[in-house]
Amino acid sequence: MSGPVDRSGQDPAIGADAPSGGFRKGAFGVTGSGDTSGFGGLVRVEPGGAVALHSTDRPYGGWFDEVTDALIEAVGEATYAAAVQRVLVDRGEITYFVAREHLLTLVQALRDDEALRFELCSSVSGVDYLDSGGPAVDPGRPRLHVVYHLTSMTYRRRIRLEVAVTAEDAHVPSVTGVYPTADWHEREAWDMFGIVFDGHPALTRILMPDDWDGHPQRKDYPLGGIPVEYHDATIPPPDTRRAYR
Amino acid sequence: MSTTYNEADPYAGSRETTEGRVYTVTGGDWDLTFADPHGEERLVVNMGPQHPSTHGVLRLVLDLEGETVTKARVVIGYLHTGIEKNTEYRTWTQGTTFVTRMDYLSPLFNEAGYCLAVEKLLGVEAPPRAQTIRVLVMELNRIASHLVALATFGMEMGALTGMTNGFREREMVLDLLEEITGLRMNHAYIRPGGLAQDLPEGAVESIREFLKVFPARVADFHRLLTGQPIWQNRLKDAGYLDLTGCVALGVTGPVLRATGLAWDARKIEPYLGYETYDFEVPTADTCDAWGRYLVRMAEVNESLRLVAQALDRLEPGPVMVEDKKIAWPAQLSLGADGMGNSLDHVRHIMGQSMEALIHHFKLVTEGFRVPAGQVYVPIESPRGELGYHVVSDGSTRPWRVHVRDPSFVNLQATAAMSEGGMIADVIAAIASIDPVMGGVDR
Numbered sequence: 144m145s146g147p148v149d150r151s152g153q154d155p156a157i158g159a160d161a162p163s164g165g166f167r168k169g170a171f172g173v174t175g176s177g178d179t180s181g182f183g184g185l186v187r188v189e190p191g192g193a194v195a196l197h198s199t200d201r202p203y204g205g206w207f208d209e210v211t212d213a214l215i216e217a218v219g220e221a222t223y224a225a226a227v228q229r230v231l232v233d234r235g236e237i238t239y240f241v242a243r244e245h246l247l248t249l250v251q252a253l254r255d256d257e258a259l260r261f262e263l264c265s266s267v268s269g270v271d272y273l274d275s276g277g278p279a280v281d282p283g284r285p286r287l288h289v290v291y292h293l294t295s296m297t298y299r300r301r302i303r304l305e306v307a308v309t310a311e312d313a314h315v316p317s318v319t320g321v322y323p324t325a326d327w328h329e330r331e332a333w334d335m336f337g338i339v340f341d342g343h344p345a346l347t348r349i350l351m352p353d354d355w356d357g358h359p360q361r362k363d364y365p366l367g368g369i370p371v372e373y374h375d376a377t378i379p380p381p382d383t384r385r386a387y388r
Numbered sequence: 389m390s391t392t393y394n395e396a397d398p399y400a401g402s403r404e405t406t407e408g409r410v411y412t413v414t415g416g417d418w419d420l421t422f423a424d425p426h427g428e429e430r431l432v433v434n435m436g437p438q439h440p441s442t443h444g445v446l447r448l449v450l451d452l453e454g455e456t457v458t459k460a461r462v463v464i465g466y467l468h469t470g471i472e473k474n475t476e477y478r479t480w481t482q483g484t485t486f487v488t489r490m491d492y493l494s495p496l497f498n499e500a501g502y503c504l505a506v507e508k509l510l511g512v513e514a515p516p517r518a519q520t521i522r523v524l525v526m527e528l529n530r531i532a533s534h535l536v537a538l539a540t541f542g543m544e545m546g547a548l549t550g551m552t553n554g555f556r557e558r559e560m561v562l563d564l565l566e567e568i569t570g571l572r573m574n575h576a577y578i579r580p581g582g583l584a585q586d587l588p589e590g591a592v593e594s595i596r597e598f599l600k601v602f603p604a605r606v607a608d609f610h611r612l613l614t615g616q617p618i619w620q621n622r623l624k625d626a627g628y629l630d631l632t633g634c635v636a637l638g639v640t641g642p643v644l645r646a647t648g649l650a651w652d653a654r655k656i657e658p659y660l661g662y663e664t665y666d667f668e669v670p671t672a673d674t675c676d677a678w679g680r681y682l683v684r685m686a687e688v689n690e691s692l693r694l695v696a697q698a699l700d701r702l703e704p705g706p707v708m709v710e711d712k713k714i715a716w717p718a719q720l721s722l723g724a725d726g727m728g729n730s731l732d733h734v735r736h737i738m739g740q741s742m743e744a745l746i747h748h749f750k751l752v753t754e755g756f757r758v759p760a761g762q763v764y765v766p767i768e769s770p771r772g773e774l775g776y777h778v779v780s781d782g783s784t785r786p787w788r789v790h791v792r793d794p795s796f797v798n799l800q801a802t803a804a805m806s807e808g809g810m811i812a813d814v815i816a817a818i819a820s821i822d823p824v825m826g827g828v829d830r
Binding site: 233234238266272290299303327335348349359382 | 635
C-alpha cells in the first residue's frame with residue numbers, strides 16, 4: 144500500500160525541519176518549548192503510522208469469510224470489487240472500507256439477504272482523521288470518515304462499514320431509508336463533523352443550536368476554554384497546553 | 389329610520405341620525421371569522437424543555453387535534469457538554485472521569501464500557517477480582533437506575549408515593565456505592581486496567597445486609613403500584629411499539645425486551661464473565677409501557693441475584709493489571725473525608741525510589757500509549773445497548789470516543805409511540821423509554 148504520510152506543512156507544531164514520512168523528532172512529543180533534555184534529537188516512528196493504510200488478506204478467519212462470501216453473492220462480484228476498497232480485520236472486528244457510491248446497495252443487501260441479516264444499525268459515528276498520520280493518507284485526503292456499526296440479531300454478529308470523504312466534498316448517501324434509526328445519528332454526524340447525508344429527510348443540527356457556526360468535533364475546531372489563574376500562575380485551557388503525543 | 393346593513397360586515401351595521409352615523413356592533417361573528425374550513429382543530433403545544441414530566445431538559449413539540457397527538461417532535465441538545473470532544477484532550481485514564489458524567493443515572497456502566505474499549509485496544513484484561521467487582525457495582529447501579537426510572541414513572545403518572553419510595557430505596561444503593569467508591573455518582577471507580585481501589589473493609593457486609601432487606605422493598609413496590617387499577621389503566625396500551633418498530637428504530641433495552649425478544653448483551657455477547665452467572669433475561673409480550681414497567685421490576689430482582697453471586701465468588705487478588713506501564717496505583721485508602729492516598733505508595737515514591745517517582749510522574753502526567761486502531765464495545769446498560777466506538781492513533785490521548793448512548797437512540801421512538809394516541813399517553817411513553825438527557829446530549 145502507499146507509504147507513510149508526509150505531514151510536513153500539515154502540522155505547524157512539527158515544523159519544517161521535522162523528518163516527514165511517519166517519523167517524529169524528540170522523545171516526549173513536546174512542542175513549542177525549548178529542549179533542555181537533550182532528547183530532542185531522537186527520531187521515532189510516528190504513532191499513527193500503525194493505522195496507516197493496510198488491509199487484511201483472505202482468509203479473514205472465523206465467520207468473517209462466511210459474511211464476506213454471502214455479501215459477494217448478494218451484490219455480485221463486480222459490485223463488491225467496486226464497492227469494497229479494502230477489508231481490515233483487527234482485534235477481532237472486521238471493517239469494510241466502502242466507496243460511497245455503493246454504500247446503499249451494500250447496506251440494503253446486508254439488511255435483507257437471508258445469509259447476512261444485519262437488521263440493526265447500532266451506531267453511526269463520524270471520525271476526523273486530520274493529521275492523524277492514520278488512514279487519511281489518500282490523495283485528496285479523505286479525512287472525514289463515517290463509521291457504521293451493523294448488528295445481526297439473527298446470527299449475533301457485528302461488522303463495521305467505513306466511508307471516507309474529503310472535507311470539501313463531504314457527501315455521503317443517507318442510510319435512513321434502510322435503517323430508520325440512522326436518522327439522529329446522521330444528524331449528529333452532520334452537526335459535529337459537517338458530513339452531508341444526501342437523502343436524509345431533515346438534516347438539521349441536533350445537539351448544537353440551530354444558528355451555530357462550524358462543526359465542533361472536527362480536529363481543526365478548537366476545544367475552547369479560558370485560562371485559569373491559580374496562585375499567581377496561569378493555566379492555559381486544555382487544548383493549548385503542551386501535550387504529549 | 390332604518391338600519392342599513394353593510395353587506396360585507398353584517399354584524400356591524402350603521403345608520404344615519406341627526407347626530408351623525410351610529411354603529412351597531414352585535415358581535416358573535418367568531419364562527420364566521422375563525423371558520424375552520426377543513427374541520428381541523430390544530431393546536432401546537434410546546435412542552436419543555438423545563439417540565440416536570442419530560443424527564444429532564446427534553447423539549448417536545450406536539451401537534452394536537454383535541455386530545456389526540458397528530459405529530460410529536462423531539463428537540464434535544466439542551467444538555468450538550470461536549471464530553472466526546474473533551475476526552476480527546478485528556479489522557480486515556482482521565483477519559484473515565486468524563487464519560488462517567490454522561491448518563492448520570494448509570495455512571496458505572498459508562499466507565500465500564502469505556503474501560504473495556506480501552507482494554508480491548510490495549511489487548512489487556514482486568515484481573516478476575518476487578519472483573520467481579522465491576523459486575524457487582526454495575527448490578528448495584530442497575531438497581532439504582534431502575535429505581536429512578538420507576539420513581540419518575542410514578543411521579544409522571546401521578547403516583548407520587550411511587551416517587552418517594554423509589555428515591556428512598558435508591559438511597560440505600562447510593563449509600564453502598566458511596567461506601568465502595570467514595571462518591572454517590574460520577575465515581576471514576578472503574579479505570580482502564582482495573583479499578584481505582586479495592587473494596588473497602590466492611591463493604592461486603594454492608595452489601596449482604598442490603599441483600600437481606602431489599603427483596604422486601606421490591607415486594608412493597610409491587611404492592612404499591614403493580615396491582616393498582618389506575619396504574620394499570622394508565623400504562624396498558626400506552627406507547628405501543630412492536631418488535632419490528634423497535635429494530636427499525638434501533639431501540640434496545642427494556643423497551644425491546646417488552647416486545648418479547650430476550651436481547652441482552654450480557655447473554656448475547658457476554659463480557660466480564662457474565663456467561664458464568666446464573667440469571668434470567670425478563671421479557672414481556674405487551675409491547676407497551678406496562679410491559680416495560682414489568683420488565684424493569686423483574687430486572688431489579690435479577691440484579692439482586694447477580695450481586696449475591698458476585699459476592700460469593702470474590703477471591704482475594706489484585707484489582708489492577710500487573711503491567712506497571714498501564715496500572716495507576718490502585719491501593720488508595722478511603723479516608724474519613726472520602727478518597728485518600730495510599731500512604732505506602734507515597735512513602736515509596738517520595739522517600740525510597742527516585743525511579744518510582746519518575747515513573748509515577750510520567751504515568752500520571754503523560755499517561756500510557758494505546759496502540760493505534762479502533763474498536764466498538766457494546767455493553768448492556770439499564771437503558772439498552774451502550775456502545776463505545778473508540779479510535780486511537782497510538783498516542784497518549786484518545787483520537788475519538790463516540791458513545792452510542794441507548795437513551796439517544798431510544799428517544800427517536802417517541803414519535804412512533806405517541807402519534808395517534810392521547811396526549812396523556814405521551815408522558816407514559818416517554819417515561820417508559822426512560823431517557824437520561826445527560827446521555828442523550830453528551
